[in-house]
Amino acid sequence: MASNAAALERPTGAASGLVGGSLARGVALGYLSLVVLLPLAALIWSSRADGADAFWHQVTRPEAVSALKLSLGAAAVCALINAVAGTAIAWVLVRDRFAGKGTVDAVIDLPFALPTIVAGLTLLALYGPGGPFGVDVAFTRAGLLLALLFVTLPFVVRAVQPVLLELDTEMEEAAASLGAGSLAIFRRIVFPNLLPAILSGVALAFARAVGEFGAVVLISGNIPFKTEVSSVYIFGQLQSGNGSGAAAVSVVLLAISLGVLLLIGAFRRWRTKHDYV
């Protein structure tokens, strides 16, 4: 029974048999390797096949640098807007009461479920040439940003919402009774509690926006040095036969994605620490 007692002390620790045994581990890692790791290894290998100089040459081509800068810049702006808009939407969904709230809450998930090419076509129909509002952002950076905002909408909302739901209003009431204004209450009490959630939502939105392709491809027009983002650049390079150029820029995007994921892991640990202290 000694092993049982040890397991009880550590409920997510070692378990037995089929459920989490070494067979499950082997199968799981085998599948992950075949589906995810092997292709990525081939990508990295291909990008290095012509040597480090060739890799550097491909990454520093003016068109590649411009596309990379635009991807990062647009994703950063998109993440910032999401931080504000996403938090506001989450707040309204948790703290406000109005008719149709359940429907609005459900609609938030739509960008996750809608194919990205449909998202792009949708925005182009409304905000493109001949649209009903007379607004035309097709083939501009504003159009690109709009597409990114559409696909990243749920990230911050869905990260902040559960934290806000669990947040006790007692502290806020205490602050209010001591004479704090609503802005002061938000800044001093609510915001610090939400910050880890906002940051991890923002980071996911940023990662998604850096690599977005489907939503962007129709509306941005893909004009080199103006509206061409990295994912579109990679696609174009592959089409024109420059596989190693495509691979080199892809490795940069891969590194950015991994970096953001490690950052999110750090936010999560920070949040759990805050939860239990």
Next chain:
Amino acid sequence: MSRYLLRFGALGYLALILLVPVGFVFYRAFEHGVGPAWDAVTSHQAVHALELTLLMAAIAVPANTVFGVILALALVRSRFPGRGLVNAIVDLPLALSPVVVGLALFLLYGRGGWLGGLADHGIKILFAVPGMVLATMFVSLPFVVREVVPVLREIGTEQEQAAETLGASPFQTFWKITLPAIRWAVAYGVVLTTARAIGEFGAVSVVSGKIQGRTETLPLYVQAQFEQFDVQGAYAASVVLALIAIATVVALRAFHPREETS
């Protein structure tokens, strides 16, 4: 006062970014009546694209469900060196550009790639269904794992240990104890996986070669029709995909009963 400002600000943003655009596509698709829209989605090419899309989902979703549950079990229940790294790799498809995914498969299975020799033996991966399935599996891998992991953490192993003490085989323990406990999380993950599998564009776009009537899924068909100035066809196919997305959102609600009292 500020409460109404916030409410209308948030809802206005949602309307402008999301609701009005999606609604407008429905309007555009049915602008000239139901007839042309119906003709567009029942054309030979559109029907083939829809069938191919469903085939992708029919292969990728069960694979990612079974292996997703196993991966979740491995991540939660066992400790092995590099578990943190495996965790990050499981999330990678969520954060990685789909074009990069497609390119990685292209380089692995293409001419000169490590597994490029398969083509010489008559096993065609690129510009064919297998490559497209692999791309779909890659991008939709994390969803079941991510939904199941927190539930497994929460339920712990006490009940499983009790079952084992009472003489249940590991298989019985899984079917009678573990699976019922995680079934809603699995269902939720399956819905998300299906939505992603049906809608995938970038990765499939790279590996499929976009051969009309052969390797064209419905999202690829939308782009092709739009670029061939068959805007009506593009809108009609978009509406089919949007309806699938709306069904997905409804299903997500059904599978995720939250104990919200407000």
